[in-house]
Amino acid sequence: MFPFSSAVTSFPISLAEKPGPAHNVMVKEVWGFNALIEWEPPKDDGNSEITGYSIQKADKKTMEWFTVYEHNRLTRCTVSDLIMGNEYFFRVFSENICGLSENPGVTKNTAYIQKSGIICKRMDYQEHDFRMAPMFLTPLVDRTVVAGYTTALNCAVRGHPKPRVIWMKNKMDLSGDPKFLQKNSQGVLTLNIRKPSPFDSATYSCKAINELGEAFVECKLEVKAPQ
Structure with a gap:
């Protein structure tokens, strides 16, 4: 009769969860009708590789959010077709195998799309006296x-x-x-x-x-x- 062995083998188990928000989201440059947005990966990846980012924009007048990119792999993107004379905020959700982060990272600065045309600078002058x-x-x-x-x-x-x-x-x-x-x-x-x-x-x-x-x-x- 063989002796009974009570040895137990153990191995670590990692539980994945949704990641934290993208970090330090910034409007880096604005030209024409375009804005360059950059950010850093989330501080908490939810114990799973970050698979992409979802980027949204909102007009400052209405603050209604619209998705412009999904599953963006890089930590930067260019948002195009912005409207002349409007000002925009942006926010970025992180994504891993469990889905999007509960909260986004939001830009603290904005992208203002300037109106095209010649900017006239008012000159200081003495009005002519027609009297x-x-x-x-x-x-x-x-x-x-x-x-x-x-x-x-x-x-x-x-x-x-x-x-x-x-x-x-x-x-x-x-x-x-x-x-x-x-x-x-x-x-x-x-x-x-x-x-x-x-x-x-x-x-x-x-x-x-x-x-x-x-x-x-x-x-x-x-x-x-x-x-």
């Missing part, structure tokens, strides 16, 4: 006319702000006198005199005034009786 005191471009001219025929005196003025215009006869304001019709067409000034008589012979003047100053022109009008 000016009144200045007569065309003066009044001495005239001799025949009584009974409507006549007109003309001149032209420029100024900004638009000047106030005063017509005078022998230094007396003609405003409100129905015999004299005053017109201003974009700085061209006209004084119409209805059926002048010898009594209307006088020195006529025009004054233009604004907040920056004033200007003055005058002429002599002689009204002769018909022959």
